[in-house]
Amino acid sequence: GAGVSQTPSNKVTEKGKYVELRCDPISGHTALYWYRQSLGQGPEFLIYFQGTGAADDSGLPNDRFFAVRPEGSVSTLKIQRTERGDSAVYLCASSFIGGHEQYFGPGTRLTVT
Amino acid sequence: DQQVKQNSPSLSVQEGRISILNCDYTNSMFDYFLWYKKYPAEGPTFLISISSIKDKNEDGRFTVFLNKSAKHLSLHIVPSQPGDSAVYFCAAIISGSARQLTFGSGTQLTVLP
Numbered sequence: 121g122a123g124v125s126q127t128p129s130n131k132v133t134e135k136g137k138y139v140e141l142r143c144d145p146i147s148g149h150t151a152l153y154w155y156r157q158s159l160g161q162g163p164e165f166l167i168y169f170q171g172t173g174a175a176d177d178s179g180l181p182n183d184r185f186f187a188v189r190p191e192g193s194v195s196t197l198k199i200q201r202t203e204r205g206d207s208a209v210y211l212c213a214s215s216f217i218g219g220h221e222q223y224f225g226p227g228t229r230l231t232v233t
Numbered sequence: 234d235q236q237v238k239q240n241s242p243s244l245s246v247q248e249g250r251i252s253i254l255n256c257d258y259t260n261s262m263f264d265y266f267l268w269y270k271k272y273p274a275e276g277p278t279f280l281i282s283i284s285s286i287k288d289k290n291e292d293g294r295f296t297v298f299l300n301k302s303a304k305h306l307s308l309h310i311v312p313s314q315p316g317d318s319a320v321y322f323c324a325a326i327i328s329g330s331a332r333q334l335t336f337g338s339g340t341q342l343t344v345l346p
Contacts, residue, residue: 161338161339220282222334227275
């Protein structure tokens, strides 16, 4: 079946602009996660959704970052007033509730110039 | 403070030989561990996992060993193949919590033909 998909695959934006990154999880997976990976590092947790609600947003670095999942499927990560330090690969993952294994999408490479 | 550490950024192994990738953790609350493999421009792919109630899990050429007292786990690949060349991430999770994965920084494995 289809895996996790993320769009766009690449996004270049200017400092101060607003961006939206989209994630389409595996069908039937009710848990959805966002991670951020900087060069030479492992992915770092941002936010976790169980269904439509954010069960844990403790990884969001500041209030410029926000994510939604209004219908319990597709999720959008929103970044306001982007800064150069936001440049990274943003990864989305999904899993069954109670499942340990998370399945990742290919990521969106965000570059803030 | 890194709770999951992979102290070897890179490892080179001859084709057909054994590859051993190591991972250490500090948080004794972690009770499930996973290995992911990542090719360039792709998301991490789940490889193998182990629960803290076990000390070994095997799947084909891949075996994960867990030493809880030492807070150490390792991934053995035998025999190594050139297609195994990738970045390998160790990850840990606390079951029953928000279930975020905590990743190490990765080890680049190169299998030489």
